Amino acid sequence: MKLKGQIMWKCLSMVLVMQAIVPGTLCAAQASGMLQMEASKAEVARYGKLELLVAWDRRYDNPFDPQEVELNVVLTTPNGQSMTVPAFFCQMYERQQLNQGRARSDWIYPVGHGQWKARFAPMHTGTYRAMARLKDKTGIIESQPISFVCVASASRGFLGVCEEDPRFMAFSDGTPFFAIGQNLAFIGEGQTVTLSKAETIFKKLTANGANFLRIWTGCHDWAMAIEARKSAWNRSWSRDNIVMPMPGLEGDPKARHCVKIESQSVTVAPSHPVALRPNTSYVIAGRFMTDSATGLRINLGGEHWETPVHATGDTTWQAFTQEFTTADRDFWLGQLTLGPVGSGTIWLDSLSLKEAGHGPELLWEADVNRPALGVYNQVDCFMLDKLVEAAQDHGIYLMLCLLTRDLYMKHLADASSRDYDTAIRYARQFMRYAVARWGYATSVAAWEYFNEIDPGLPTDRFYTEVGHYVESIDIYHHLRATSTWHPSARDCALPCLDLAQVHRYMRPGTEEAYQDEVAVVLDRAEFLRKNAPNKPSLIAEFGLADAKWGRSDYMKQDSEGVHFHTSLWASAFSGTSGTAMFWWWELLDEQDAYRHYKPLSAFLADVCFAGLGLTGATVSDGQVRVLGYQGDACAYLWISDSRATWWRQVAENKRPAPVTEGIVTIGGLKDGTYQIEWWDTFAGGVLRTDHVSCREGRLQGSMPPFSRDIACKIRPK
DSSP states (O other), X not given: OOOOSOOBOOOOSSOOOOOOSSGGGOOOOOOOSXXXXXXXXXXXXXXXXXEEEXXXXXXXXXXXXXXXXXXXXXXXXXXXXXXXXXXXXXEEEEEEEEEETTEEEEEEEEEEEEEEEEEXXXXXXXXEEEEEEEEETTEEEEOOOEEEEEEOOSOOOOEEEOSSOTTSEEETTXXXXXXXXXXXXXXXXXXXXXXXXXXXXXXXXXXXXXXXXXXXXXXXXXXXXXXXXXXXXXXXXXXXXXXEEOTTOTTOTTOOEEEEEESSOEEEOOSSOOXXXXXXXXXXXXXXXXXXXXXXXXEETTEEEEEEOSSTTOOSOEEEEEEEEOXXXXXXXXXXXXXXXXXXXXXXXXXXXXXXXXXXXXXXXXXXXXXSSSOOOHHHHHHHHHHHXXXXXXXXEEEEEOSOHHHHGGGXXXXXXXXXXXXXXXXXXXXXXXXXXXXXXXXXXXXXXXXXXXXXXXXXXXXXXXXXXXHHHOTTOOEEEOOBSSOOHHHHHOTTOOSEEEEEEEOTTOSSOTTOHHHHHHHHHHHHHHHXXXXXXXXXXXXXXXXXXXXXXHHHHOXXXXXXXXHHHHHHTTTSSBOOOBSOHHHHHHTTGGGGHHHHHHHHTTOOOTTOEEOOOEESSTTEEEEEEEOSSOEEEEEEXXXXXXXXXXXXXXXXXXXXXXXXXXXXXXXXXXXXXXXXXXXXXXXXXXXXXXETXXXXXXXXXXXXXXXXXXXXX
């Protein structure tokens, strides 16, 4: 990095204020113009994305707080109905994909100081009228109305509960949907899966017939964490904490905080790499105070500068600024450290990095007074924008795990407490932002409130009140879900949660026979069917784990993906609304295991389980199991050798002999002639087609020889 200019140490009589992209530090200004709105295009496809851009020159302390400022767009539909969609404040970014050695990094750089938007997906063709309405402490102001036209499209609409059979999902137009997919929870720089890598994985999933992903946006500070305490000074797992109240205010719970640096230098290490523009001037600024050090030292990219204190023994705050200019290939902030000159303690406040003369804050993670709740990390919001768009492009549907659990769980112990009310208030605010920013997307299948919250907490009131609020603002009616660290029958049955889920790992020390993946899947599916008989349901985390919940060493040995293949097929025919969703996504990618989705996807392409019951079919070979669905005129079966468990094949290295013969018997069908298509579950496609007769409601078919497992479709000829 090329640095130039002299250090300009300026002693200011007032505190330096950062004007950050984090809205808690935006300065207020009086509105001088009218509220204006324009549509991003005059014509939009049905269920397509329309952005409504709202121009408004007032700044707010926290534009994410609807109690401070609430912007909505009121729409009149072609049939004359009125609907309201919430708008949102966002920071805009420029993105480039830069090669960083063996990895490709996403260079994400802020543009401007933020913008108000609404996003809308029209559900009816014809002409719409729209008007922006803003409410703040000064009153209500409305824009002039605008109009746009919605035209027909081939989109099937949003995912919801199937009207014919509430155990399953379907699109707005009634097309059935069966979830085939996995977790891709941790996405971000420093993770195995970056934003660019995720987009590549989306393509691979689509090419192999997968259609569903569970993604986290509440990872605290190791990946995407929209509402969380991301800090340039420490991590959630750090033992040392250098952030503390201002000197002299240690006992004040409302005290402003600062960074205390003793003796040695401290590295400024944001969780997001700080992007810079080449050949651009920047200014580092802040203020410091010391007890006995002779000055403050700044190191950046191999260069260092020192500033002395005003006078020996001076313990007042003093401000500093440092200008530097990037070189031709400088796209990132180098290592930045701060420390005392000599011995002593430095207290640091309001560290800032901006383009010289203008621009939004780049070191927003250095602000130790930024609240964790109610303020939304705009870099991660932008990343989620791109993920939602990529999912839309590739036919992938997302269950978004939204809230950072540990910020909320501590408030939910007593449903009658003020803390509980606080959790509801902030959750409603977050959900308003999520609905406003990503609710338009048909690729968003479900809002998941928490990942694995304590099932013993009294959360019924939380889900009910937040759920009713979401119902009132989400005109698209996305599914709502949550998860707990042990199965929660109460949550499965709760009316305001539309989708039931459990998590299960095959690991030593559990009660069930973890060595048999089919038995584990059936156990969890039975729990879901019992406690959520009229809801879509998913085994939303699944996989092989060791006794301490880490990734099992057996998975590396299972290079063929035996347990993955078998779990996919078993769960698809178990009574749930999708496949068991594998957790260890980095291993799936490393082994390029996506190929296992393709045969199942091909089999299910023309299959609808809605209205069917679980089969009572049997097989003459007592070692062979049969799972599946059937009605009175069709059946869809998966048949597996019980000796072909992952344990026997991987741990014991015993490949079972092929099943050479067997008779499948199924009752309850109408009499007549049926066609049986026998499917290869590994290569995909039809192995053999038979025609058999059903007499007195009983049909029998002879299985072709197979190894490990096989599937079939039984339909009238």
